[in-house]
Structures are given as structure tokens and as C-alpha cells.
Amino acid sequence: MTQTLEAATLTRDAVSDDTCFARFTNVQKSYDGVELVVKDFNLDIRKGEFVTLLGPSGSGKTTCLMMMAGFETPTHGEILLKGNPISGLPPHKRGIGMVFQNYALFPHMTVAENLAFPLEVRHLSKEEVKQKVQRALAMVRLEDFGDRRPAQLSGGQQQRVALARALVFEPELVLMDEPLGALDKNLREEMQYEIKRIHASLGVTMIYVTHDQTEALTMSDRIAVFNDGVVQQLAAPDALYEEPENAFVAYFIGENNRLQGEVVERVGDVCSVRLDSGDVVRAKPVAVGGVGSRTTLSLRPERVSIIRDGSALPDNCFTAKVQEVIYLGDHLRTRLSVCGNDEFIIKTPNAEGHGVLRPGQEIEIGWSSADCRALDA
Amino acid sequence: MSESPTAPLTTADGVPLKTSLRRAVRRSKLKAFLLVSPLLLFLVIAFVMPIFDMLWRSVDNPEVSSTLPRTVSALEGWDRESLPGEPAFAALVEDLRDGQAARNLGLLSSRLNYEKSGMRSAISRTGRRARNLEPPYREALIELNETWGELDTWKLIQREASPYTLSYYLAAVDRQLTPDGEIVKVPEHLEIHATLFWRTFWMSGVITLMTLLLGYPIAFLLANLPLRYSNLLMILVLLPFWTSLLVRTTTWIAILQSQGVLNDMMVAIGVIADEARWQMIHNKLGTIIAMTHILLPFMILPLYSVMKTIPPSYMRAARSLGGRPFLSFRRVYFPLTIPGIAAGGILVFILSIGYYITPALVGGQSGRFITNYIAYHMQTSLNWGLAAAIASILLFVVIVFYMVFNRLIGVDKVKLG
Numbered sequence A: 001m002t003q004t005l006e007a008a009t010l011t012r013d014a015v016s017d018d019t020c021f022a023r024f025t026n027v028q029k030s031y032d033g034v035e036l037v038v039k040d041f042n043l044d045i046r047k048g049e050f051v052t053l054l055g056p057s058g059s060g061k062t063t064c065l066m067m068m069a070g071f072e073t074p075t076h077g078e079i080l081l082k083g084n085p086i087s088g089l090p091p092h093k094r095g096i097g098m099v100f101q102n103y104a105l106f107p108h109m110t111v112a113e114n115l116a117f118p119l120e121v122r123h124l125s126k127e128e129v130k131q132k133v134q135r136a137l138a139m140v141r142l143e144d145f146g147d148r149r150p151a152q153l154s155g156g157q158q159q160r161v162a163l164a165r166a167l168v169f170e171p172e173l174v175l176m177d178e179p180l181g182a183l184d185k186n187l188r189e190e191m192q193y194e195i196k197r198i199h200a201s202l203g204v205t206m207i208y209v210t211h212d213q214t215e216a217l218t219m220s221d222r223i224a225v226f227n228d229g230v231v232q233q234l235a236a237p238d239a240l241y242e243e244p245e246n247a248f249v250a251y252f253i254g255e256n257n258r259l260q261g262e263v264v265e266r267v268g269d270v271c272s273v274r275l276d277s278g279d280v281v282r283a284k285p286v287a288v289g290g291v292g293s294r295t296t297l298s299l300r301p302e303r304v305s306i307i308r309d310g311s312a313l314p315d316n317c318f319t320a321k322v323q324e325v326i327y328l329g330d331h332l333r334t335r336l337s338v339c340g341n342d343e344f345i346i347k348t349p350n351a352e353g354h355g356v357l358r359p360g361q362e363i364e365i366g367w368s369s370a371d372c373r374a375l376d377a
Numbered sequence B: 001m002s003e004s005p006t007a008p009l010t011t012a013d014g015v016p017l018k019t020s021l022r023r024a025v026r027r028s029k030l031k032a033f034l035l036v037s038p039l040l041l042f043l044v045i046a047f048v049m050p051i052f053d054m055l056w057r058s059v060d061n062p063e064v065s066s067t068l069p070r071t072v073s074a075l076e077g078w079d080r081e082s083l084p085g086e087p088a089f090a091a092l093v094e095d096l097r098d099g100q101a102a103r104n105l106g107l108l109s110s111r112l113n114y115e116k117s118g119m120r121s122a123i124s125r126t127g128r129r130a131r132n133l134e135p136p137y138r139e140a141l142i143e144l145n146e147t148w149g150e151l152d153t154w155k156l157i158q159r160e161a162s163p164y165t166l167s168y169y170l171a172a173v174d175r176q177l178t179p180d181g182e183i184v185k186v187p188e189h190l191e192i193h194a195t196l197f198w199r200t201f202w203m204s205g206v207i208t209l210m211t212l213l214l215g216y217p218i219a220f221l222l223a224n225l226p227l228r229y230s231n232l233l234m235i236l237v238l239l240p241f242w243t244s245l246l247v248r249t250t251t252w253i254a255i256l257q258s259q260g261v262l263n264d265m266m267v268a269i270g271v272i273a274d275e276a277r278w279q280m281i282h283n284k285l286g287t288i289i290a291m292t293h294i295l296l297p298f299m300i301l302p303l304y305s306v307m308k309t310i311p312p313s314y315m316r317a318a319r320s321l322g323g324r325p326f327l328s329f330r331r332v333y334f335p336l337t338i339p340g341i342a343a344g345g346i347l348v349f350i351l352s353i354g355y356y357i358t359p360a361l362v363g364g365q366s367g368r369f370i371t372n373y374i375a376y377h378m379q380t381s382l383n384w385g386l387a388a389a390i391a392s393i394l395l396f397v398v399i400v401f402y403m404v405f406n407r408l409i410g411v412d413k414v415k416l417g
């Protein structure tokens, strides 16, 4: 946990104040006065950035968004927008666009009226309202749908309207709470692309909430991984995947093999870990204490290679027994038992020259200690 | 099926799909019908038949044609310019003799008395003496009672010979037919129904408005409070249903009367003088207060059921888009509750115009509803035809309101619970 806090602090210091657009400092939230739903949340968001809050259900993502939007008050801590604390500001004065999970399009208004609402409450002239509504509809490619009611639109179209409505009054910050949760896979991918396109073309700052890690990885500039009301890691997608800082992030982002053990030696960038099975694995110490502390080793399945005659030996080599092979077209997923772990997964490309594995077969596998991260237990 | 461009679908054994589907659902339909049939039977006997009986009674006019058949046929071809000839008088005497013997002149005399005062005594007197009358009957009858010498009497008999009449409906709206068949207003001192109809409608309107004003915030709380509190509140809303209507109404008398709780309190704290106690009961105010209280749940429940379906995210969305709280309410929340307002409004209004006990108990003279006159005509004046006509008009108004409501809002929009 200390690691996490350090990371957050580092990031905060790295962002100088003029580029920092929105900031959560030490925010805590409790609904019932008994349990903290959000514990010490720190996040700095740069202008124009696309930040995703990713985490399992109930980890406090929506709560953080609601505090930003002004529908919940933090029990402790401060939220700053462009350097000013906003805790005293009611939601309608914050000027933050918001896309709700179920879109919350006003059912008694047409699409155009929905889009006109934020403009009318700002007392824009009729002419301006009309123009901006048209432009917003064009942006989400729904020019001809202005006269429809939300109920007469498909889910994806409703989603676009909700997006257009959150953007039409040109807010500098847009919050989205699982905006694609209700869509099917194809539509979701299309909308992810659409949102990214709009984000790039308008340059607005977006805070995006999802519990879909692929969505988070493909869309975000930075991702804050939530668990238990705490940010476990805040990093760019590639860093999050390649260099998870703790066991939860490694487990939550992508697939990984976990091996439990105890540090027996630590020399510079390499440590040796004795697994519970007795095998000793060399790994990269990331979040471990000194000799004698427990650790979880995290290893991505695609970083494990099968050792054939003549190929170079990595610094970890073990004999494994094939348990199961699953054919997935472009690659094969193989479940092995190695080092006392029956759930060890490796992925091998379905390329020429790779012999077919059979259950029961014994093979040699290996991985580089740089790819095997020793994390907290 | 023949128009369909493709051949009809068939099941594997060649039976058309529709036929076999129909066969398959017939059993379950029959079962469903059997399950509801006791209720259906009950409704037909206790609800549908009385309504038709009432509609029938409001136009039914058997008295003259059944009691004075000979007179009616003797009057055929009468010129209506001068008194009819001797045969008509003779026929009348014969009819009255029979009627007297069969003891059914009472109905006839009251029926004709609604239309022309003096007819009751003329018929009952003549009926009693009819046995002893000697020809020529014309002179004898006119001598006995001069009503028989009036042209209008004979015109009336001829007109009411028709088995149906609209005169009850006319009476219900303070109109009557002249002997020559024109529709005119009744004399001013007899005008009562139109005023009562009008009063019933506007006071029901006020009551509906009051229940809306008082019920809307409660319904909102019910729909938005955490379950723990909203359940308690719901019990409080439903509590009146567990208390007798009579108790609730008489409680208002205890509270509002001149020597009642409220007046005593006002006097005690010196807001009003002892001799200037407020008259809050046995007038329109009393009716409005008591009825608003009694009908409040019927407004709250439909409102609640509609508000329950409005997700809080709509208001949040409106707020985040820049709407001030009141504006967001007016533009977003309120329009979404209109089906509930309409449902509650129509329910309260319809219940109110048909309400009887409360206005009768707390309304005094000035706060009485048309329903109290229906009861009066049923129980005291025994003019059931008029009672039926008034009730039918109320029924008609209710149906019109319902249809307007359905056209404007759509009954299917209203979900109760």
C-alpha cells in the first residue's frame, strides 16, 4: 500500500499546477458513517486528458464521479477544479458534462429538445441554440434524428445523443459513468472509437468510469485502478499492463499466473523466491520487502516460452506437464502444472514450427526474470 | 390468410399452424374464463344490470299508456284546438273506474302531477267517484273537477301516452315542457338541480386541486425517501383506509364546529373573539375540508406510482446540464409526473362528484352535492325517474371525463403500484 501512495504522490508532484485541471486531494467518502467507500483518493487530471477509473463493482468509482459532479459531498478532503475548491458549488454551477449509465435522456422531449436544454437554461438565443444543436447532432452523426423521441432510438443512438447532450454546452470536463455498459460488444467497440474521436477533436478533459479493462486499456491516456476505495495504481495503459505495481492490479488487468513464495535472496534488480513447492524462481522485485517476506509472483502467460533444443535458455527453466490445450484460432492456450501450480497458463502463437502439445506430455518451459514481477503477497 | 403471399404455415402433420395454435390455447382460455366467471356473474348482477335498470327508469313512462289505454286511443286524431268530444271523456271515466278497482291510480296521479300541479287530487277525486258518474260524462267530469275542462290536461295526457319520456332529464336540469311541447325553464323558485350540478362540479374541482397540492409533495417523498422512511410514510398514507369513513367524517365535525376543537383553540389563544367563532362546518368549507382529507390517498397513490418509475438520474442530468433546481423540476420532473396528476385528478374528481355521505353530514344546506338530491328523490320524494335521470347525467359526465383523459394522457400510461 505504501507503494501506491508513493506513486500517487509522485504523479501529483510531477504535474505542475498550470497544467493540472482537476484534482482530488485526500478525498474520503462514507455514506453511513461506518464504512469508508472511498479512502484517501488522490488524482490529478491534466487538461485534455482521458482518465479512466477502472475497478470491480462496488469499489467506489461512481461515488467519486458523483462527488466531482456535485451530487455527493466528500466527507473529507477537497476537490479542485482549475485550482478552485468546488465543494460549495451546486451541480448546476459546475459546468461539468455528464453521461449517465442509462443515458438519462428526458423521455418527454425530442432529441433536439434534449440537446437544447442545457443551452436554453444558459439563455442562449434561439438561433444559437439551433445552430449548436445541429452541430452537436452532426458530431455524433444523427443529423436526421432531431425530431425523434429517445424511445424511438436504438441503444447506440441513445448513447450518442447522451454524449452530444453532455458536450453541446461545451463543458471543459465531461464525466462518463459506464456509458457503454448497456450496449452489445460490436456497438461498444464502435462507440469507444467514436468517443475517442470526439475526445481528440474537441480536446475536452474526460473522466471515464468502466469495469471493462479492455475498454479502459484501449481508450485511456491514464487509468486509475480502484479497489476497496483506494487507487491501486495510476498509470498509462501499457505501464499498467507491463508493470503492475501490486498483486491486485496484476490480477485485474489482463491474465496472469500467480505463484506464491518467500524471498530468500535479493541482489540488486533480481531476487530469488522459494515457492511453496520448493522450487526457486528468479524474479524482479517490485513490491517486496527484504529476505524472508512473502510475495506473489506475477507472470503474463505470453511471456512464457517453450524451450526447444537449441534455443537460448532464459534464467528460469522448469519442467511442466501439459494438462489441457485450448485451441483459440490465432493462438493456443495451454494449461500446465508447474512448480506445484495446476492453473499455470501459457499462450503460444499458432505458428509453423510449433509442435502440437498433448495432455500428459512433459515439456520444458522458461521465462526471463525481468518478466516475472515479485509483488505484495 | 388467403391474402398472404406465401402458403400458410402448417405443423408437421399438415394442420394449419393457426388452427393448431387456436386449439392449443382454447383450453387455457376456457380455464381463465372459468376462474373469472364468479366475479363476472357478480358484476353483471350487481353492477351492469342496475346501471341498465337506472338508464331504463330515467326514460321509462308506462303510467299513462297502461292506466288510461282507452282514453289514449280515444284521443287519436284529436285536433288539440278545443276540448275533446264525449267519447274521450267516456273512455277516461271507464279507465278511471278500472284503475280505481285495480288500485293503480296512485302512480298515474303522481306521474301527471310532476308535469301539472293539481293532477294528483283531480285523479284521486275523480277515481273515487267514477263508479257513480252518469253520462254525459263531459259535463259530469267538468263539474266534478274543473281540471278536466282545461285543454292542457288533455294535451298532457296525450303527450304522456308515449312509453318513453325525456321529462325526467329536463327536470334534472331545471327544464320542463309546456303543454305545447316547448322546452322552458322551470319557475325560479323551483330551480335547484342546475345549481347543485354546478356546485358539485366546481367544488369537486377545488377538492381535486387541494388533494393535488397537498398530495404532490407527499408522493414525492414516498418515491424518493430511503425505504425505511418511505414504508412508514406509506403506512400513514394508508392509515385512513383502516378507519371508518363515518368516523373520519364525524371527526371533522368535532374539530370544525363552532364549539369544536379548532374554534376553542383559536379563542383560547385569542386569535378570534368568543362571539365571532368561525363557521367552518355545515357549509361549503366543511365539505371541501372533509372531502379533501378523505380523498387525499386517491391522489397520492397514483402520483406515487408514477413518480416511483422516474429514475433520479433525470433530475441529476438536468442539474448537471446547468438547470437550477426549480427549473429542472419544472422542465423535467414535473412533465414526467403529468400522467400521475391526471390519473389522480380524474380519480379524485370522479369519486368526489359521486360522493354522498360526507357532503350529507358536513355540508349543511349550502355544501350539499347533487348526490344528496339523488338520495332525496329516491327516499323522500320517491321520484325514481328523476333520481335515475340525475344519476345518468352524472354517469355520462364521468364517461366523458374518462374519454377526454384517455385521449389526452392514455389510460395505459398509468401504472398503479
Ligand SMILES: Nc1ncnc2c1ncn2[C@@H]1O[C@H](COP(=O)(O)OP(=O)(O)OP(=O)(O)O)[C@@H](O)[C@H]1O
Pocket: A031, A032, A037, A055, A056, A057, A058, A059, A060, A061, A062, A063, A064, A211
Ligand atoms: N447512496 C448510497 N447510499 C449508501 N451506500 C451507497 C450509496 N451509493 C453507493 N453506496 C455504496 O458505496 C459503495 C461504492 O459504490 P459505487 O456506486 O461508487 O460503486 P462502483 O464502483 O460505481 O460500482 P459499479 O461498478 O457496480 O457501478 C458500494 O458498496 C455501495 O453499496
Ligand SMILES: [Mg+2]
Pocket: A061, A062, A063, A177
Ligand atoms: Mg457505478
